[in-house]
């Protein structure tokens with residue numbers, strides 16, 4: 073039936089368009105963390121094999137959404153390598169829903185065992201809480217990582 077084919081193809085192209093938008097938004101992160109999320113040792117930390125640690129717990133997800141929404145500043149050690157750069161708030165022009173999509177895209181790319189479950193409300197509340205200050209960041213990061221095995 074023609075109409076069925078039509079609906080199916082309209083649906084598929086909608087899905088493809090949504091996926092393309094997510095991939096495009098991840099390009100903002102890939103500028104530093106690279107397409108495959110491997111990062112640049114000593115400059116931009118890896119997301120692959122690392123951000124998966126933030127997805128399973130509410131503390132981890134809260135940390136991740138505030139960090140991505142507000143940017144980051146400070147020193148982190150990941151896989152024995154020190155990173156002391158500044159990460160700008162590269163999603164400032166995106167809506168809460170678009171940032172949630174981007175966080176879910178991160179889960180799909182780098183935390184395949186996680187359920188991509190960020191909502192626009194999660195991002196709205198991260199934005200209300202504001203950018204992470206230095207000490208707050210250290211505390212929230214420690215709390216987020218303490219629920220997963222150190223690496």
Ligand code: HEC
Pocket residue numbers: 100101102103104105115116117119123136139140144145146147148150155156157158159160162163174178213
């Ligand atoms: C201009 C370069 C740049 C861009 C663009 C960028 N980052 Fe970063 N990112 C960094 C640097 C440098 C650090 C390490 C410094 C820090 O964490 O304070 C970092 C740290 C992080 C961390 C912290 C990991 C941890 O263990 O605390 C995460 C998660 C992250 N970035 C995700 C993202 C995501 C998602 C995007 C896209 C929305 C993004 N970054 C865009 C440079 C960048």
